[in-house]
Amino acid sequence: LEPYIADTVTKLNELWRAGKRILLEGAQGFALDVDQGSYPYVTSSSCGVNGVGPGTGLPPKAVQRVLGIVKAYTTRVGAGPFPTEDVGPAGEHMGVRGKEVGATTGRKRRCGWFDAVVVRHAVRTQGVDATALMKLDILSGLDRLKVCTAYEIDGRRIDVPPASAAHWR
Numbered sequence: 001l002e003p004y005i006a007d008t009v010t011k012l013n014e015l016w017r018a019g020k021r022i023l024l025e026g027a028q029g030f031a032l033d034v035d036q037g038s039y040p041y042v043t044s045s046s047c048g049v050n051g052v053g054p055g056t057g058l059p060p061k062a063v064q065r066v067l068g069i070v071k072a073y074t075t076r077v078g079a080g081p082f083p084t085e086d087v088g089p090a091g092e093h094m095g096v097r098g099k100e101v102g103a104t105t106g107r108k109r110r111c112g113w114f115d116a117v118v119v120r121h122a123v124r125t126q127g128v129d130a131t132a133l134m135k136l137d138i139l140s141g142l143d144r145l146k147v148c149t150a151y152e153i154d155g156r157r158i159d160v161p162p163a164s165a166a167h168w169r
Helices: 008-017 049-056 089-097 116-126
Strands: 067-071 073-076 110-115 130-134 151-153 156-158
Touching: 008 049, 067 073, 067 116, 073 089, 089 110, 110 116
Parallel strands: 067 130
Antiparallel strands: 073 110, 151 156
16 A cells, blocks of 8 residues: 555645645534534534645635535434434334445434534535535435424524534434
């Protein structure tokens, strides 16, 4: 593998300064972002655009376009709030048809309905220019589809994620 080992910070900066196009991919899901996610049920890094600089060594102005990749349904591995989780047949359908298991752990992902609250927040905070809706085909065969457009906390509707994970029911 030695020929493929390089100082990627230097290489990426050289390519960017030469005007080359660079495609970067984030990891995890937005709700797992250490700063914007459902803390304390998050990963230890910035999962979105905010992680480009620390993860690559490129300056923030190197990012020219942000494409948000969005699943047609929502998943989560392990503990944490999941307002749209479906523990019935529809959730099982999504998990089986979508082959929803954790890439590292192999644990079954919890599955639920599309959460427009989180998607709107991700688009707003990450400067998303366009979105690509993925895995819509996984929902075929279900009689009814649900979409979460707001949360209800103590009888009040909100259309942004709550500041406290305790309120993400």
